[in-house]
Amino acid sequence: MTRNCPIGVFDSGSGGLTILKEFLEVLPDYDYIYLGDHARAPYGTRSFEIVYEYTLQAVKWFFDQGCELVIIACNTASAKALRTIQQKDLQHITKTGRVLGVIRPTTEIIGSKTKTNHIGIFATTGTVASQSYILELEHLWPNIIAHQQACPMWVPLIENNEHLDPGADYFVQKYIDLLLEQEASIDTILLACTHYPLLSHKIKERLPAHIQVFDQGEIVAKSLVNYLERHPTIEQKISTGRSVTFYTTEHAERFNEKAALFFGKNIQSKHLERL
Numbered sequence: 001m002t003r004n005c006p007i008g009v010f011d012s013g014s015g016g017l018t019i020l021k022e023f024l025e026v027l028p029d030y031d032y033i034y035l036g037d038h039a040r041a042p043y044g045t046r047s048f049e050i051v052y053e054y055t056l057q058a059v060k061w062f063f064d065q066g067c068e069l070v071i072i073a074c075n076t077a078s079a080k081a082l083r084t085i086q087q088k089d090l091q092h093i094t095k096t097g098r099v100l101g102v103i104r105p106t107t108e109i110i111g112s113k114t115k116t117n118h119i120g121i122f123a124t125t126g127t128v129a130s131q132s133y134i135l136e137l138e139h140l141w142p143n144i145i146a147h148q149q150a151c152p153m154w155v156p157l158i159e160n161n162e163h164l165d166p167g168a169d170y171f172v173q174k175y176i177d178l179l180l181e182q183e184a185s186i187d188t189i190l191l192a193c194t195h196y197p198l199l200s201h202k203i204k205e206r207l208p209a210h211i212q213v214f215d216q217g218e219i220v221a222k223s224l225v226n227y228l229e230r231h232p233t234i235e236q237k238i239s240t241g242r243s244v245t246f247y248t249t250e251h252a253e254r255f256n257e258k259a260a261l262f263f264g265k266n267i268q269s270k271h272l273e274r275l
Contacts, residue, residue, distance in 0.1 A: 005237040006031035006245070008062035008070040010055070013041035013159070014255065015194030016073035017262035019102065022221035023071075024244070027228075031239040033065055035272065038250035042155055043076040044124030044193075051126070055081035056089055057275040063094050068237045071224070072101045075123060075192050075216075079103060079130035098234060103132050105223030106190065106216050111141035113212060114188040118145050120179045120211075122203075123192035125150040133192060147186060149179035151196075158195045161261065163202075172202045191215040198261065247272045 009020045013036050020034055035058055037043075043051050055077040062070045072078050078101030085099055110119060121133050128150040137146045153171040157163045180186060189211055191197060197215040204213050228235040246269035248255040259267045 003237060003239045005066050005068040006033045006239055006243075008032075008065070008067035009034045009073050010037075010058045010062065010070060010077070011035075011072075011074040011194060012037050012043040012054075012077060014038070014258050014262045015155075017259060018194045018197050018215070018217050019071070019073035019220055020244070021263055022217035023224060026221045026225055029240045029242055031241045032244045033062065033067060033247065034244065035061070035247045036249070036255060036269075037275070038248050038255055040249065042124075042159075043074065043080075044126040044152075044155065046076075046126065048080045048130075051077055051080040052084055054275075056085055059085055059089075059099055060093055061272075061275050063097055068094075068097045069234055070097070070099045071220075072099065073194060073220070075102060075194065076126040076130075077101075079127045079132035096233075098231075100224075100227065102194075102216055102220050103136055103192075106192070106219050107133060107136040107140055108223070109219045110188065110190050110214060111137060111144050113214065114144060116185040116187045117143050118147065118183050118185040118187065120183075120186040120189040121146055121148045121192050122151050122154075122175060122179065122189065122196060123148060124155065125152050127192055133190075145183070147179060147182040149175050149182070151175045151193075154199060155193065155195050158198050158261075159258070161258075163199050168199070169202065172199060173206055176203065176206055187211055189213045195262075246270065249275065 007030055059070055072082055082101040128148045134146050137144055157168045246267050248269050249272050252269045252271045255269045
């Protein structure tokens with residue numbers, strides 16, 4: 001079987017680079033294509049219909065590039081579009097390809113971390129409204145109660161590189177207080193947005209010491225390793241040139257400037273005119 005298929009990684013913007021970074025840590029030999037739909041970001045405040053339409057366009061584009069496996073590394077797109085794409089559209093796009101998200105693998109793991117059976121979830125307004133994490137946790141961990149808190153100011157602070165400034169402290173503390181007011185027994189918190197790891201230090205230092213904080217990158221990366229072990233027919237198609245190609249629907253220079261914040265090093269991206 002010829003290995004000629006890169007792994008596609010999609011996000012509405014730059015946050016998915018925190019997921020891709022972890023993929024490269026555990027699976028460095030594969031080829032990857034990353035696409036950020038910066039021109040239409042953020043997705044968090046958009047309707048289910050619009051997010052579905054945009055995400056479907058991106059998925060089709062990835063398969064046109066020869067990808068056999070696409071990871072939607074965006075919580076909002078995973079929440080609002082993934083299931084419909086998997087159940088309705090995928091059979092018409094590809095005979096053998098697969099599309100995965102970040103919510104299911106995260107909930108499979110996060111439920112095992114709590115001792116009090118109370119989990120807190122920081123997420124975008126769109127992810128909270130979708131109830132996707134609540135539904136998945138109820139299915140996988142019926143004894144666990146999840147408490148969600150939307151954090152609408154965190155992504156703008158990070159996107160404008162103001163998340164480390166003192167002015168950001170107010171909004172970090174505000175959402176922590178709102179979450180813990182819901183339930184004092186929370187002992188595990190999930191950062192359910194790929195941007196939020198950039199605020200993890202500020203979040204952790206303001207929480208009681210007994211509360212654990214998890215971001216998704218490492219969890220999703222380990223889940224991908226497991227998935228490929230269980231699906232050798234897909235793994236055997238993935239090319240192993242150790243390359244990463246970056247695309248953006250916005251100006252490439254703008255994406256390049258911000259990318260190091262999420263990815264940890266500089267990149268060179270290509271502008272994609274349309275999906």
